[in-house]
Amino acid sequence: MQEKILACNNEKCVKNIECERYRLFKSGEKEYKTHGGTPDKGCGKFIKRSK
Secondary structure (H helix, E strand, O other), X not given: OOOXXXXXXXXXXOOHHHEHHHHHHHOOOOOEEOOOOOOOOOOOOXXXXXX
């Protein structure tokens, strides 16, 4: 059974464009969290965006 991915709404994160969590948030996912990414580094919870 696959675990649900928690979306992320962090617009400041340097990796957000490449991140599946941010894509889920932008596509309307209601369950999300602001992970700790900054303009200089990612949060450590990064998941490579699926095609």
